[in-house]
Amino acid sequence: MxxxxxxxxxxxxxxxxxxxxxxxxxxxxxxxxxxxxxxxxxxxxxxxLKISPNVVLVMSIGFIAFVAILHVMGKLYLHKTA
Structure with a gap:
């Protein structure tokens, strides 16, 4: 104690x-x-601006997909030029 x-x-x-x-x-x-x-x-x-959480989720997933596509395109472009 x-x-x-x-x-x-x-x-x-x-x-x-x-x-x-x-x-x-x-x-x-x-x-x-x-x-x-x-x-x-x-x-x-x-x-x-008033947006719902679902819109924020879809926009963030879309942004992540866009960046991933840009990375893949960049890798393919560098592979063709080298």
């Missing part, structure tokens, strides 16, 4: 209570402001 002011054993009830106090203390810190600005990106009022 913890003695002499040392931290309570991990997983004990005292450690759990300490973590609860630590999370709720000082609620308006820097993380509260950062969370508020981060949520603005996911609201309907946020400015900018």
């Amino acid at each position: 913890a003695t002499g002011g040392a931290a309570p054993a991990r997983g004990s009830a005292a450690a759990t209570a300490g973590m609860r106090r630590r999370r709720t203390a000082g609620g308006g810190g820097a993380s509260g402001g950062a969370a508020g600005t981060m949520l603005q990106f996911y609201t309907d009022d946020a400015p900018g």
